[in-house]
Amino acid sequence: MFSYPSLFNWPFCLYEYTLQLKTSSPSFVSLGSKVWVDHELRFFAHLEEVYITSLTVMGNSIEDDSFSKPVGRWSVYCYGVGHMLNDITSACWFTYLLLFLTEIGLSSRDAAIVMLSGQIADGLATICFGELIDRFGHFKIWHGAGSILVAVSFSSVFGGCLPCKVLSSFSLMVETVSYSTFAAIFNVGWAATQVSHMSMVSCITLNSTSRVVLSSCRNAFTMVANLSLYGIAYIVFEVIKAKTHTDIENQYRWIAYLSIFIGCCFVGIFHLGTNEPSSKTGIHGNILARISWSYWFLKVLYYQVALVYMLTRLVLNVSQAYLAFYVIDDLRMVQSAKALVPAIIYISSFIVSLLLQEIAWNEKRLKAYYTIGGILWVFCGIAIVLLPQSMSLFVYVISIFIGIANALMTVTAVSMQNILIGQDLNGCAFVCGSLSFLDKISCGLTLFVLQSYHSSSPVVAGNVSSDYFSITRYGLGLVPAFCSLVGVAVTWTMELRSPLYKPLMETLLE
Secondary structure (H helix, E strand, O other): OOOOHHHHHHHHHHHHHHHHOOOOOOOOOOHHHHHHHHHHHHHHHHHHHHHHHHHHHHHHHHHHHHHHHOOOOOHHHHHHHHHHHHHHHHHHHHHHHHHHHHHOOOOHHHHHHHHHHHHHHHHHHHHHHHHHHHHHHHHHHHHHHHHHHHHHHHHOOOOHHHHHHHHHHOHHHHHHHHHHHHHHHHHHHHHHHHHHHHHHHHHHOOOHHOOOOOOOOHHHHHHHHHHHHHHHHHHHHHHOOOHHHHHHEEEEEEEEHHHHHHHHHHHHHOOOOOOOOHOOOOOOOEOOOOHHHHHHHOHHHHHHHHHHHHHHHHHHHHHHHHHHHHHHHHHHOOHHHHHHHHHHHHHHHHHHHHHHOOOOHHHHHHOOOHHHHHHHHHHHHHHHHHHHHHHHHHHHHHHHHHHHHHHHHHHHHHHHHHHHHHHOHHHHHHHHHHHHHHHHHHHHHHHHHHHHHHOOOOEEOEEOOOOOHHHHHHHHHHHHHHHHHHHHHHHHHOOOOOOOOOOOOOOOOO
């Protein structure tokens, strides 16, 4: 039975009276009256249908409005810390893996193979997890399982060669296979956590501004994670001096263990403070059918966003991978600089990410801020290539602008991804997974090619030769600058309008 407001009770009282009149004895009701009664019954039956429909529409509108309201500040923070374990281990992975492997005796090519095996495993896993999450949902279960796998396997990547000790063989082949295996396992867990966490944004809220805020907060805590890593690394490099092979392993083992501990603490906060969103239920409570891959492949915006996201990730990952090499090998700075320079980058990125949360976003601003970040990277790349060893301290100034550029490009690129998803919530995990697949494979191949030629770096008698245009400089300077330039060009070909969203002028956070 429906409970109607008293204001609307009179049509249904009259309806019941008319029904009683029709069922009354023929001696009291004439034939003309019965014709009139039939007509009125049809009228009131139609009135009832219209009334019930209007109540349903009103209820759905209220539900839509609640799903489109700005997300609360506490919810934003709890979501933002959910990727901390991935971020802090990823920073260690890209910044120190190649350096660590070459320092313990692997060739540059073998180190590149270890990196590539992890990237390929990550890329393939993102596609699989994207499909599984779209089919079965349960974002937090996938996130928790991936976090456990990351925590267990990451310590083995930087913890020395376990199979070598078991087999009593320390040949380069066994070491390469061992590190490649653990790198692949680590990246599978990393992919599960990343895809589940990224795809949650589109299912937490339909409010476009809140989606940008969630992405910006996540990016801000990415900076916190990276700063934590470089703070740990700075202390470890100062306390433990690398004089022997064992000292080098101990340095990176402590960095890995402390990073895992910090990351796991924030994973716990995420799971306690974030509710499980639903991708299977629409905003009206109806069950949504899983969106086919072909639906996305027919969208031009999908390819545009995928290319911009891939190029943005190449800028971040390639620059991060070669920054330590550049500081130590090309500029010949002290060992602590390989932690201090990245830290400056992430401090400036963190500040910019916080400021971006207070901006009301629209299409023009997304494109404009991405363009500013891309142009900044072009100038930074040129400065990196041309910077001589005698002016090595100038790298700290360059680092500030790199941090600003990274924040602008990352926040806006992820926000473009959320606009692509829109209200198609049952395909959000596939979008995140497929874009991440492109990111991992392209990054792995790029680093493999660069690292294969890394040994040609012109270092002579402990000093950089007069021809100081090394592979490190090209990798750190020109590759990110070129990717930024192409990303900016693609961005301005997009149409990012989303008419289903409310205007972006409401308060960002409650």
